[in-house]
Amino acid sequence: MIPSIETCFRLMDKYEMLKNIRAHSVMVAKVARVIVKGLKDAGLDISDKKTIAGSLLHDIGKTSSLNSGEDHAEIGRQICLQNNLEEIADMVGEHIRLKNYSLNGRYSEKEIVFYADKRVNHDKIVSLEERLAYLIERYGRNQEGLEDAIRMNFDLCKEVEKKLFTPLDFGPESLAPLAANEDIEPGVY
Numbered sequence: 001m002i003p004s005i006e007t008c009f010r011l012m013d014k015y016e017m018l019k020n021i022r023a024h025s026v027m028v029a030k031v032a033r034v035i036v037k038g039l040k041d042a043g044l045d046i047s048d049k050k051t052i053a054g055s056l057l058h059d060i061g062k063t064s065s066l067n068s069g070e071d072h073a074e075i076g077r078q079i080c081l082q083n084n085l086e087e088i089a090d091m092v093g094e095h096i097r098l099k100n101y102s103l104n105g106r107y108s109e110k111e112i113v114f115y116a117d118k119r120v121n122h123d124k125i126v127s128l129e130e131r132l133a134y135l136i137e138r139y140g141r142n143q144e145g146l147e148d149a150i151r152m153n154f155d156l157c158k159e160v161e162k163k164l165f166t167p168l169d170f171g172p173e174s175l176a177p178l179a180a181n182e183d184i185e186p187g188v189y
């Protein structure tokens with residue numbers, strides 16, 4: 001099942017998503033909606049409902065992970081499966097690191113969530129470079145190998161950016177003004 005926006009907000013309550021993570025997720029969903037709308041306008045077969053649900057729930061495992069110390073993407077994937085949301089489980093599970101993707105293949109909703117999440121720092125839209133600098137500062141310092149891993153993931157994100165924007169008639173820098181016009185509220189679907 002693909003959850004409605006209303007159901008996504010209910011799940012945020014159920015899994016005690018923190019206020020700041022909720023604000024982050026809503027902003028990621030706005031960015032994702034701008035991209036998915038553009039791709040649909042360009043004639044691509046892609047689901048806006050799936051993209052928005054995946055964006056709203058990508059960090060649904062975060063609160064549980066704070067206690068268990070486990071990977072929040074994997075916990076989130078399991079939460080999706082427990083709630084019969086198979087359609088969005090992979091998007092949530094792969095929002096940090098994409099698996100099974102093809103840069104030359106069909107456009108997929110999980111690429112949009114992966115990319116949109118990296119354009120939002122807290123609840124502000126930033127460039128990939130700004131987000132990269134933040135992540136390295138926060139997690140990569142003094143941890144051998146981690147900075148390289150973060151950089152490699154961002155190289156992939158740059159490739160995903162190129163792929164996503166090729167059919168669009170606006171560039172990555174236009175996301176902030178366009179997302180400002182979006183409203184993600186319960187009851188929209």
Ligand SMILES: [Fe+2]
Pocket residue numbers: 058059072095096
């Ligand atoms: Fe996350």
